[in-house]
Amino acid sequence: MSAQYDLSGLNVLLTRPAGQSESLSDTIKCCGGSVCELPLIEIEPVTDPDACERIKSRILNLDQYVAAIFISTNAARLGMSWIDRYWPQLPTGLSAYAVGPGTAAVLGEFDWPVHCSDQGVTSEHLLALPGLRNIAGQRVALFRGVGGRELIAETLxxxxxxxxxxxxxxxxxxxxxADIVAEMVRDRKVNALVVTSAQILDVLLHFVHNDPAVLGSIPVIVPSARVRDRALQAGFSSVIDAGGASDAVILESLGDIANAVR
Incomplete structure (x- = not known):
């Protein structure tokens, strides 16, 4: 993958949660680019006893569901950790669904066949999968973080x-x-931003404070049209929809940026 792109001249700000950018960072450097990492979201596993009991109860009853939907790589990793505690073998008849290939890849590590749209990485693409169309009378487990979009649950x-x-x-x-993003852009001469979720975009906007040095000149790579539109409405002038959040599509977009600045 690294040989495909010449990223020399790019200094990329990565904003994924800590521990989730190593592969992308290494590849960017192998392609001649530079990297700054500033995790804009912290992922904290649920630990309070009542919430853990609710999780345990539903995990123990997984065989009553026909579908398990995982909305992120974090949901997949933490969900499989819980499932492994109580199910040495996956329940028969339980189908796995993933939002995006990154999430599907995590589930694939557990030899669980996964349904994942090849048309896109949004909730809407997931909901278009055949197995979720005629779902009346069935139970579905939705693995996710606290809060977030309600579209999948509401539609099902x-x-x-x-x-x-x-x-x-x-x-x-x-x-x-409060000024950390602007300082990194100025002091480290960042000329590309990678934002892999709507939540990360919201936090970035919180720290940017309408700073024209960030909004007006630096390309930002986002995973979907929904996040692209949100970024444009917030004032970013150069937004690239990578069509996903995987390393591969982000690198392709970075390659386009590098070619444009030469």
Missing amino acids: RERGAQVDYIELYRRRTPDYN
């Missing part, structure tokens, strides 16, 4: 399914200096 309930949340983690904003 409209189709007649019973949807139960299994909320495994919370997202928190790091306690950074």
Whole structure:
């Protein structure tokens, strides 16, 4: 993958949660680019006893569901950790669904066949999969963090399914200096931003404070049209929809940026 792109001249700010950018960072450097890392979301597994009991109860009853939907790589990793505790073998008849190939890849590590759209990485693409269309009268487990979009659950309930949340983690904003993004852009000469979720975009906007040095000149790579539109509405002037959040599509977009600045 690294030989495909010449990223010399790029200094890329990566904003994924800590520990989730190593592969992308290494590849960017192998391609001649530079990297700054500033995690804009912290992922904290649920630990309070009542919430853990709710998770355990639903995990123990997984054989009553026909579908398990994982909305992120964090949901997949933490969800499989819980499942491994109580199910040495996966329940028969339980189908796995993933939002995006990164999430599907995590589930694939557990030899679980996964349904994942090859048309896109959004909730809407997931909901278009054949196995989730005629779901009336069935139970669906939705693995996710606390809060977030309700579209998947609302749509499946409209189709007649019973949807139960299994909320495994919370997202928190790091306690950074308010001007940290602008300082990194200025002092480290960042000329590309990677934002892989709507939540990370919201935190970035919180720290940017409408700074024209960030909004007006630096390309930002986002994973979907929905996040692209949100970034443009917020004032970013150069937004690239990578069509996903995987390393491969982000590198392709970075390659386009590098070619444009030469």
